[in-house]
Amino acid sequence: MRVTEKAHLELDKILQHGDLAIDATLGNGYDSQFLAQKVGTSGHVYAFDIQKESIEQSIQLLEKNQLVNRVTFNQSCHSNIIKNIPINHQGKVKSVTFNLGYLPGGDKKIITKPESTLSAIKQAHFCLSDDGIISLIAYRGHEGGRSEYEEIEKLIKQEDWQVQKIPGSEAPDSPVLFIVGKA
Numbered sequence: 001m002r003v004t005e006k007a008h009l010e011l012d013k014i015l016q017h018g019d020l021a022i023d024a025t026l027g028n029g030y031d032s033q034f035l036a037q038k039v040g041t042s043g044h045v046y047a048f049d050i051q052k053e054s055i056e057q058s059i060q061l062l063e064k065n066q067l068v069n070r071v072t073f074n075q076s077c078h079s080n081i082i083k084n085i086p087i088n089h090q091g092k093v094k095s096v097t098f099n100l101g102y103l104p105g106g107d108k109k110i111i112t113k114p115e116s117t118l119s120a121i122k123q124a125h126f127c128l129s130d131d132g133i134i135s136l137i138a139y140r141g142h143e144g145g146r147s148e149y150e151e152i153e154k155l156i157k158q159e160d161w162q163v164q165k166i167p168g169s170e171a172p173d174s175p176v177l178f179i180v181g182k183a
């Protein structure tokens with residue numbers, strides 16, 4: 001099973017209709033599509049990506065599936081999460097999804113970077129509800145990915161967060177899924 005499927009399994013355990021969710025790396029919109037289905041008509045998804053291409057493709061995908069009204073699209077760095085989430089929703093977010101790296105089928109030079117990723121993770125953690133989780137996939141196999149992964153590990157240790165770490169396989173450069181709890 002791919003790590004993206006493992007992430008969806010973890011999210012599936014906790015997300016319910018009416019929940020708030022954040023997709024911190026919108027990409028082609030597949031995670032937001034999944035989240036929008038899970039939160040139903042009474043919930044909401046806030047999605048972030050720096051690329052116009054990602055926003056446009058995702059809007060098309062979600063329109064096709066009649067889910068577009070459940071998502072707010074922010075063409076913005078995820079280090080602006082707090083600026084873009086209504087104050088009354090901060091502390092009430094059930095899940096924040098990160099799928100790091102580059103846009104599949106897009107420009108491989110536009111990738112997530114440790115400094116903004118760490119800032120976004122801290123903001124994501126702040127926005128979580130008491131029973132909320134961060135689901136984060138880090139890629140150790142591409143240039144820049146390994147150091148980003150190591151920085152994330154350092155942050156989790158430093159903050160003493162409760163974490164479950166699920167590697168994609170036994171290969172040392174396989175992607176890793178982190179599930180971080182609020183507590």
Ligand SMILES: C[S@@+](CC[C@H](N)C(=O)[O-])C[C@H]1O[C@@H](n2cnc3c(N)ncnc32)[C@H](O)[C@@H]1O
Binds near residue numbers: 051054076078099116
């Ligand atoms: C692996 S893709 C995400 C895949 C996506 N979740 C999906 O379901 O298709 C990573 C995305 O992160 C975006 N990204 C890179 N740096 C970012 C940043 N600072 N803030 C938000 N998104 C960023 C890229 O543009 C790319 O679209």
